[in-house]
Amino acid sequence: MRIHDPNRPAAVELFLDGRRYCAHPGESAASALFAAGVKALRASPRLNRPRGMFCLMGSCQECLVMVDGARVLACQTPVASGMRIETIPETGVDV
Template identity: 55%
Template sequence: MIPSPSSAVPTLRTDQSVRRGPALRFLADGCSVEAFEGESVAAALFAAGRRELRRSPRDGAPRGMFCLMGSCQECLVWVGSRKLPACQVPVTPGLEIETLDFREQRLG
């Protein structure tokens, strides 16, 4: 059946199609970051204006999110005792993460 012109057409507008979890805060390098439960740490940090997650070991250039699917390892962060891609870690209440540089400076 061909839809008539008056049929409801699905919209791609984000204000109608995105379902967000509840607003919350998590800690990144000891600082509070606003986020929505379930979004990735990378997305939450990017939305908060945080673009740099580490420095290149070769030339010290800033590095951040790149592929956003866990393949490139550019967005690695510490979550507890594990180093994980920030794009693969969902934000949850009470989450604490540290960037590689922050942890290195903190622990020496």
């Protein structure tokens, strides 16, 4: 969840598919992007509809992304300065 502390550290920048966003240390990548207005991190494979963050605890896999070349769950990945996040094109079927 987004941290509301007036004494929190200064914001850092991260990138999603090359687009710059700001976040605060201690936030997950998913919560930081959601707070910045990003509501979907992938599209459904069969219907190509946007899929958003769902459980935010690492069970559903809806927030699977590439971070600095590794497949990770955005909800379980803390932000870091200069982090590069890429969406993953889906190849499976909707369940």
